[in-house]
Amino acid sequence: MALNRAVASVASFAFGLSAAFAQQSAQTANSGVQLPTCSQSMITGIWQANFYLAQVNHGFSCPIGVSSDGKLSFGNCTTAKNMTITQAPSGTLKIDQTCHVVGSITYDFSDDQWGGGTAQESLSLWRSLDGSRLSGTRHFVCCNGIGAIPQDWVVPFELIAGQ
Numbered sequence: 001m002a003l004n005r006a007v008a009s010v011a012s013f014a015f016g017l018s019a020a021f022a023q024q025s026a027q028t029a030n031s032g033v034q035l036p037t038c039s040q041s042m043i044t045g046i047w048q049a050n051f052y053l054a055q056v057n058h059g060f061s062c063p064i065g066v067s068s069d070g071k072l073s074f075g076n077c078t079t080a081k082n083m084t085i086t087q088a089p090s091g092t093l094k095i096d097q098t099c100h101v102v103g104s105i106t107y108d109f110s111d112d113q114w115g116g117g118t119a120q121e122s123l124s125l126w127r128s129l130d131g132s133r134l135s136g137t138r139h140f141v142c143c144n145g146i147g148a149i150p151q152d153w154v155v156p157f158e159l160i161a162g163q
Contacts, residue, residue: 038099038127043134044068046075046162051121053140053153058083058111063162070094072105082112093123093134101125101134117143123157134159 043066052059062077070092079085087108095101103123110116125136138157143150 036099037097038095039097040068040070040095042099042127042131043093043095043101047134047159048162049157049159051138052080053151053155057113058109060085064159066093070103072103084110084116086110086116087118091121095127099127101127101136115143119143125157125159132161 045066047064047066048061049064050059050061052061058080060077060079060083063075065073065075067073072089072091072093074089077085077089085107089105089107091103091105093101093103101123102125105121105123106118108116108118119140119142121141122139123136124139125134127134135158136156137154140151140153140155142152
């Protein structure tokens, strides 16, 4: 039952994003407003992220720095009580001219409830018009650890511009 609610929530979020992008495109086309051409410098800086997965009750949140070449650096992460990050996260984020942000993040973890291993996350995000958010989805695939239960989730994800 909880899984059904989680799937419905993800589907609702994804459909909402699709509708928002379609509406934004229609409004832009009708208004004559030209969307900006995006560049890597538009995502360079510090962002806040929450990698929590309600489906398995684990995750972490932390600030993420994006360098001018797209490399990610992670600040002090706060983890769920049952999770430990055993290999610091690493990855990249790149933005194209249409403001679509793609990237990947990899990290190792252990979780006292269902094992652990190497998590690989693929991100597909869109930059907001005001530049304060990168919103979309992350595809979480795990695990190759001993005794870990394989997981494969697509969940909503957002990076919020940090202070």
